[in-house]
Amino acid sequence: MKKLINQTDTLFDESLQGFAKAHADIITLNADPCFISRKSNKTANQVRLISGGGSGHEPLHAGFVGTGMLDAACPGQIFTSPTPDQMLAATQEIAGDAGVLFIVKNYAGDVMNFEIASEMLDTENSSVLVNDDVSLAKDHSTGRRGVAGTLMVEKITGAAAEQSASLVECKNVAQRVITNTASMGVALSSCTVPALGKPTFDLSETEMEMGVGIHGERGHETLPLGSASEIVEIIANAIHEDLQPKAGQSALLHINGLGGTPLMEQYLIYDLAELYWQKRGVKIIRSLVGSYTTSLDMAGVSITLTLLDDELTALWDAPVHTASLRWGC
Amino acid sequence: MKKLINQTDTLFDESLQGFAKAHADIITLNADPCFISRKSNKTANQVRLISGGGSGHEPLHAGFVGTGMLDAACPGQIFTSPTPDQMLAATQEIAGDAGVLFIVKNYAGDVMNFEIASEMLDTENSSVLVNDDVSLAKDHSTGRRGVAGTLMVEKITGAAAEQSASLVECKNVAQRVITNTASMGVALSSCTVPALGKPTFDLSETEMEMGVGIHGERGHETLPLGSASEIVEIIANAIHEDLQPKAGQSALLHINGLGGTPLMEQYLIYDLAELYWQKRGVKIIRSLVGSYTTSLDMAGVSITLTLLDDELTALWDAPVHTASLRWGC
Numbered sequence: 001m002k003k004l005i006n007q008t009d010t011l012f013d014e015s016l017q018g019f020a021k022a023h024a025d026i027i028t029l030n031a032d033p034c035f036i037s038r039k040s041n042k043t044a045n046q047v048r049l050i051s052g053g054g055s056g057h058e059p060l061h062a063g064f065v066g067t068g069m070l071d072a073a074c075p076g077q078i079f080t081s082p083t084p085d086q087m088l089a090a091t092q093e094i095a096g097d098a099g100v101l102f103i104v105k106n107y108a109g110d111v112m113n114f115e116i117a118s119e120m121l122d123t124e125n126s127s128v129l130v131n132d133d134v135s136l137a138k139d140h141s142t143g144r145r146g147v148a149g150t151l152m153v154e155k156i157t158g159a160a161a162e163q164s165a166s167l168v169e170c171k172n173v174a175q176r177v178i179t180n181t182a183s184m185g186v187a188l189s190s191c192t193v194p195a196l197g198k199p200t201f202d203l204s205e206t207e208m209e210m211g212v213g214i215h216g217e218r219g220h221e222t223l224p225l226g227s228a229s230e231i232v233e234i235i236a237n238a239i240h241e242d243l244q245p246k247a248g249q250s251a252l253l254h255i256n257g258l259g260g261t262p263l264m265e266q267y268l269i270y271d272l273a274e275l276y277w278q279k280r281g282v283k284i285i286r287s288l289v290g291s292y293t294t295s296l297d298m299a300g301v302s303i304t305l306t307l308l309d310d311e312l313t314a315l316w317d318a319p320v321h322t323a324s325l326r327w328g329c
Numbered sequence: 330m331k332k333l334i335n336q337t338d339t340l341f342d343e344s345l346q347g348f349a350k351a352h353a354d355i356i357t358l359n360a361d362p363c364f365i366s367r368k369s370n371k372t373a374n375q376v377r378l379i380s381g382g383g384s385g386h387e388p389l390h391a392g393f394v395g396t397g398m399l400d401a402a403c404p405g406q407i408f409t410s411p412t413p414d415q416m417l418a419a420t421q422e423i424a425g426d427a428g429v430l431f432i433v434k435n436y437a438g439d440v441m442n443f444e445i446a447s448e449m450l451d452t453e454n455s456s457v458l459v460n461d462d463v464s465l466a467k468d469h470s471t472g473r474r475g476v477a478g479t480l481m482v483e484k485i486t487g488a489a490a491e492q493s494a495s496l497v498e499c500k501n502v503a504q505r506v507i508t509n510t511a512s513m514g515v516a517l518s519s520c521t522v523p524a525l526g527k528p529t530f531d532l533s534e535t536e537m538e539m540g541v542g543i544h545g546e547r548g549h550e551t552l553p554l555g556s557a558s559e560i561v562e563i564i565a566n567a568i569h570e571d572l573q574p575k576a577g578q579s580a581l582l583h584i585n586g587l588g589g590t591p592l593m594e595q596y597l598i599y600d601l602a603e604l605y606w607q608k609r610g611v612k613i614i615r616s617l618v619g620s621y622t623t624s625l626d627m628a629g630v631s632i633t634l635t636l637l638d639d640e641l642t643a644l645w646d647a648p649v650h651t652a653s654l655r656w657g658c
Binding site for chain 2: 002014287291328
């Protein structure tokens with residue numbers, strides 16, 4: 001295993017310290033229990049948003065803490081759920097009078113720990129489950145996973161909270177983004193979890209893993225390595241089938257690198273995906289291309305489509321100032 | 330070779346098309362001769378900045394075209410210099426009355442072709458050579474290479490041009506950034522050039538390549554794989570030796586991923602590099618962490634330090650609106 005680290009058991013702390021130093025103008029790191037919170041103030045009557053999950057997906061979630069997006073993020077160890085005490089401490093640090101919305105990716109550990117925190121809290125709180133990964137059937141026993149579409153939920157709901165939407169309104173907006181968002185990923189390589197020291201699965205030079213999640217697990221199918229056009233066709237078909245957008249529908253297209261894939265390939269995938277939906281009358285009116293929801297050093301991409309209406313578009317466009325997403329301020 | 334492409338000979342065009350579609354609000358792509366130019370207007374009496382170079386380093390340079398940074402970028406094929414006709418066409422498209430400054434990374438092909446373009450132009454023009462790579466001696470036969478420090482030159486000079494500095498003033502600012510900027514990189518893997526189809530050099534599981542450039546060439550030394558602390562010590566020593574900052578000096582610290590290295594490792598390197606200079610009394614007052622000057626899918630990072638004064642700091646902070654660098658607007 002070749003990584004730019006000192007020891008596997010200090011990677012988490014050292015990386016977070018670097019993040020906190022590099023973005024000291026935007027966020028504060030609380031070391032124990034571990035959470036990152038925004039520095040810019042909200043008024044007491046604005047809803048707070050908290051997310052979190054295992055590390056290894058950077059910049060998700062810590063990179064999205066700041067004005068117009070998350071109020072706090074609770075990072076677990078690599079691919080490991082954060083614990084309820086982190087969520088409790090984060091909530092106590094940032095809570096106002098308007099309540100807290102937890103944005104939770106649909107993984108058993110995350111769901112359980114956010115639920116425990118929710119029950120222990122005096123603060124009014126609610127939660128939404130992000131489950132955008134269409135590589136799993138809707139009736140999968142544990143439901144679909146939350147992947148790169150989480151960013152859209154956090155950005156758009158964050159804008160609503162910044163504009164003083166109530167807790168119910170924030171939850172409704174988040175739910176509307178979740179309903180209108182679908183993602184799917186493909187890997188050309190496994191990732192290597194530092195503590196494991198070797199790839200989590202093997203793929204030959206002529207294979208690709210279709211329908212991967214973001215935790216180094218295998219996808220739903222190992223296929224012969226296809227061309228970019230063939231790959232986009234498979235993924236976009238699954239997303240299109242799920243969302244069933246009508247002709248004339250506006251949408252945001254997000255190409256997400258999984259950690260080891262250069263931007264040059266991501267833009268090529270964008271080109272093909274944009275063309276796919278253009279042919280079907282879907283208007284791509286917003287775009288985001290880059291490695292935002294990663295799986296350590298995995299080579300691969302995911303495609304996310306979010307169907308937009310005027311309100312969601314305006315919330316997407318609203319100012320945001322975080323370590324990894326910034327515009328309008 | 331596993332890449333998300335259709336064919337090696339269409340990668341360049343398809344990727345640029347995707348880039349142009351994704352950022353149609355900021356830039357325009359001219360297909361032949363190939364250049365990218367900004368959409369936002371400048372007045373006739375503002376200096377124009379043009380850069381360019383081989384592709385494979387994305388987002389450099391096309392991702393830095395827009396308000397407050399470059400007016401145009403001329404991309405060559407992968408790791409191949411752009412041709413004079415691209416620079417001529419870009420200049421003719423964007424020129425005003427105040428002249429054009431070419432920002433050129435110090436590679437023989439780039440230097441030659443920008444010189445040819447310069448001689449053929451009626452428009453008043455000048456150029457600066459970026460040569461921040463301290464892994465090569467200052468008296469190296471072809472001089473030092475331009476690497477990740479190019480971003481600082483483009484950002485800071487772009488702000489000066491936006492504030493209507495004259496061509497001489499822009500050139501002076503650019504030169505001041507160049508004098509005060511030093512970089513060095515390390516690779517844990519080679520990159521794979523699509524047309525070649527295999528890594529450009531071999532490294533064993535226990536080796537690292539110190540002092541790499543951004544074109545898949547070997548570095549100045551193959552060393553046993555070190556810890557992150559050891560790696561930072563080697564690189565930071567070389568940079569410190571070159572710039573010789575005094576105690577109390579302010580600086581910008583840029584950790585740059587080379588394409589295949591996750592953000593988690595980049596932040597860890599930031600932590601260690603910040604500590605290195607803190608111990609020596611250098612105040613890191615600005616930071617940039619991310620994969621901005623890449624070498625396709627190479628695993629590795631570079632460290633760049635730019636010594637700042639009040640003027641350079643204000644120009645760094647000035648609004649910028651490009652595909653890959655955006656703040657203040």
